[in-house]
Amino acid sequence: MASAGLPLSPDPEHADAAPRHVRHNTVALGIDFGLFLIGLSFASQSTILPAFAAHLGASNVVIGAIPALMTLGWNLPSLFAAGYTESLPHKLPFVLRYTVWERLPFLLLAAVAFFVAPAAPALALVLTLAMLLVITSAGGLLMPAWMDIVGRAIPVGLRGRFFAVSSLLGGLGGVLGSVVTAWVLARMPAPRGYGVCFVLSALFMALSYVALAQVREPRAATVEAAVPLGVYLRRAGRVLREDRNLAWYLLARGLGFVGNMASAFFTVYALRRFGAPDWSVGLFTTALLAGQIGGNLALGSLADRSGHVASLVIGTGALLGANVLALSAPSLEVFTLVFLLQGVQLAAVNVSGLNVLLEFAPGPAARPTYVGLGTTLTTPVAFGAPLLAGLMADLVGFPAVFLAAGMGALISAGVLLGRVREPRRRPSGVS
DSSP states (O other), X not given: OOBTTBOOOOOGGGTTOOHHHHHHHHHHHHHHHHHHHHHHHTTOTTTHHHHHHHHTTOOHHHHHHHHHHHHHHHHTTHHHHHHHHHTOSOXXXXXXXXXXXXXXXXXXXXXXXXXXXXXOHXXXXXXHHHHHHHHHHHHHHHHHHHHHHHHHHSOHHXXXXXXXXXXXXXXXXXXXXXXXXXXXXXXXXXXXXXXXXXXXXXXXXXHHHHHHTTOOOOOOSSOXXXXXXXXXXXXXXXXXXXXXXXXXXXXXXXXXXXXXXXXXXXXXXXXXXXXOOTTHHHHHHHHHHHHHHHHHHHHHHHHHHHOHHHHHHHHHHHHHHHHXXXXXXXXXXXXXXXXXXXHHHHHHIIIIITHHHHHHSSSXXXXXXXXXXXXXXXXXXXXXXXXXXXXXXXXXXXXXXXXXXXXXXXXXXXXXXXXXXXXXXXXXXXX
């Protein structure tokens, strides 16, 4: 679908696609992604997991390690799996085989909360971090393959709305889930209440798997022969050196991780600063999901019309606002708006963060490489920034963390606006 004033690159890969398969796959992948997001909402790295870790006696550094470890898992493995992914004419069997490892550990987290945490909270904390690393590492390995399935199954003019609507449905389910979370945590003492949340996560992950298995995957039009990892990584390095627009985007994305490094501490800060009860975590999750819902409604359509860079600029601006408000909020009620703004930023990332990488790629065969570059190369800052935030919180306090994160978000927005060109404006190529 052409955007007003924004010519789309041709999409010949979908010219012969059967409309019935496009519709079927859009629904199946949308249900998969939406249910996956609902499952994650019951183990939110912004609310549930930090509160669970704090209950186990985690320090600020360890709490900061939660998003750091999860980002490490989701980002680092992608590039190393992308070369193998490009050699597969069908990616879905590969995804179905190994995605079990990003779903089953939620049941193990529940077992930790029920049986280990009461007697050995330190051991429970170690096991929790280990399970989070397993979950996200499996997801990171599968990310290029899953995104390639999306790129071949859903035309470019629908992808923004696909991610937006899927995230919207996930957010609506997550809002209902947050009500359940608040009810559970208000009536069940920790850590049992958190165990129930993790059981619900596992349930929705299982339902998501069933939906994913229904996808009718189109065969890749072109398949790259598998090459040794060293050869592939050198080839990927040439891509980065030659595509300066991608390099500027990755710089902006890295700065965005700096802007997001305070996210794990918003909940902990609110609980300590305002003396909020544990059940307030459910309200924070509601505000977070409300922001995601509103962001998805607005940004999905915007991204399809005007491109994904505009969506990411808005999300980064919301992140800047969240950090500024965290510094200045005079009450718990006002501070809750921090989570609303954070939800808008998460919506922008959900809608556009990976989608834009599909459009940076000059052709379908290169998509796994671009997804791998866009995730793996930002890993050092994505991993290190939350840990730095934890050290800063211990040494100089939470306000310094919010200030540093706000500066990161501000500079990221500046790079996106001033240096990154919308890849959809490319006069030729494939999206």
